[in-house]
Amino acid sequence: xxxxxxxxxxxxxxxxxxxxxxxxxxxxxxxxxxxxxxxxxxxxxxxxxxxxxxxxxxxxxxxxxxxxxxxxxxxxxxxxxxxxxxxxxxxxxxxxxxxxxxxxxxxxxxxxxxxx
Amino acid sequence: xxxxxxxxxxxxxxxxxxxxxxxxxxxxxxxxxxxxxxxxxxxxxxxxxxxxxxxxxxxxxxxxxxxxxxxxxxxxxxxxxxxxxxxxxxxxxxxxxxxxxxxxxxxxxxxx
Numbered sequence: 126x127x128x129x130x131x132x133x134x135x136x137x138x139x140x141x142x143x144x145x146x147x148x149x150x151x152x153x154x155x156x157x158x159x160x161x162x163x164x165x166x167x168x169x170x171x172x173x174x175x176x177x178x179x180x181x182x183x184x185x186x187x188x189x190x191x192x193x194x195x196x197x198x199x200x201x202x203x204x205x206x207x208x209x210x211x212x213x214x215x216x217x218x219x220x221x222x223x224x225x226x227x228x229x230x231x232x233x234x235x236x237x238x239x240x241x
Numbered sequence: 242x243x244x245x246x247x248x249x250x251x252x253x254x255x256x257x258x259x260x261x262x263x264x265x266x267x268x269x270x271x272x273x274x275x276x277x278x279x280x281x282x283x284x285x286x287x288x289x290x291x292x293x294x295x296x297x298x299x300x301x302x303x304x305x306x307x308x309x310x311x312x313x314x315x316x317x318x319x320x321x322x323x324x325x326x327x328x329x330x331x332x333x334x335x336x337x338x339x340x341x342x343x344x345x346x347x348x349x350x351x352x353x
Contacts, residue, residue, distance in 0.1 A: 157339065163284075168332060168343045216284060220341075228274045228336030232286035 127153050127223045131233025138209055138240055146204045146236045148175075148219030154199035155221035159230070160192075163216045172217075175202040209240040243268045243335050247344035254323045255352050261308075262318045262347045264333030274336040275309065275316045280346075281329040289331070292316065325351050 128151040138144045148158055156177045161169040173194050174182040181194035191213075193205040202221075206213050216237050220230040244267045254260035266275070277289040292300045292309050299307050304324075308317045320327055328351045333344040 159341075166330075166346075166348070168345045169286075171341075174340075218284075218286065220286070222339050228339055228341065229276070229288065229291060230336075230341055231288075235284045235286075 127221075127226065127231045129219065129221050129231045129233045131219050131236055133236060134234055135237045136239070138238070140210055140240055141208055143205055143207045144209055144238060146206075146217055146219075146238075148202045148204070148221070148233050150200045150221045150223075150231075153221075153223040155202075155223070156199065158196060158202040158219055158221045160194065160202075160204050161218045161220070163218060163235075165216075169218060172204075206238065209238070211240045214238055214240045243270075243337065243342045245333055245335050245342050245344035247333055247347050249347045250345070251348045251350070253350040253352055254320070256323055256325060258323055259319060259321045260323055260349065262320075262331055262333075262349070264316045264318070264344055266314050266316065266333075266335045266342075268314070268335065268337070270337055272337070275307075276334040276336060276341070277305070277307070277316075277318045278332045278334060278343075279327075279329045280332065281326075286332075290318065320349075323351050325353060327351050 130149045132147045158175040160172045172187045175194045175196040177196045196202040218235045219233045246265045273294045275292045279287045290302045304321045330346045335342045
């Protein structure tokens with residue numbers, strides 16, 4: 126099966142600093158990747174769709190300047206949480222869909238962000 | 242917009258018994274996919290089973306099977322011979338045009 130790797134799995138940062146989360150497709154090329162946020166015991170909320178070589182598409186209510194997305198290659202997308210605050214603490218998950226899998230998504234391991 | 246509804250926030254089942262998780266969805270499209278994902282305590286999302294809307298036959302994967310009722314827009318998951326390792330949050334998801342919409346999830350507890 127397709128493999129999506131996300132790094133780091135856990136990160137603690139100080140309020141006001143920025144944090145970068147990486148999402149890699151290890152055995153396939155992904156022109157599109159997806160970033161989700163998940164609060165405890167809740168569902169996955171789509172934040173943005175990352176498009177290789179172009180701007181990301183953000184969902185309504187998601188701050189573009191706070192959550193910077195870069196998809197510079199066919200196997201890597203990054204999410205940078207800028208000027209992080211405690212309310213940004215959450216679980217972030219990325220996913221990608223291999224070209225031959227229609228809508229079947231494969232997920233990274235997730236990143237638990239804690240802002241102190 | 243598509244919506245996915247899971248009306249059972251929590252379910253429990255005795256080990257070796259059978260449990261059914263419910264899911265309904267709303268769409269005006271005719272071509273789409275439906276999925277059940279499992280999220281154990283590790284929080285890694287794992288695909289359990291998928292169903293193509295154009296297929297009338299219900300999908301099965303070992304102990305997991307679905308009851309897909311297209312006209313009723315219902316997509317339930319049956320887990321047979323439940324095992325302790327089945328304990329997790331289960332999400333129903335609707336897929337179309339390479340986008341996924343998730344339900345709110347059902348927390349399944351397996352009792353020894």
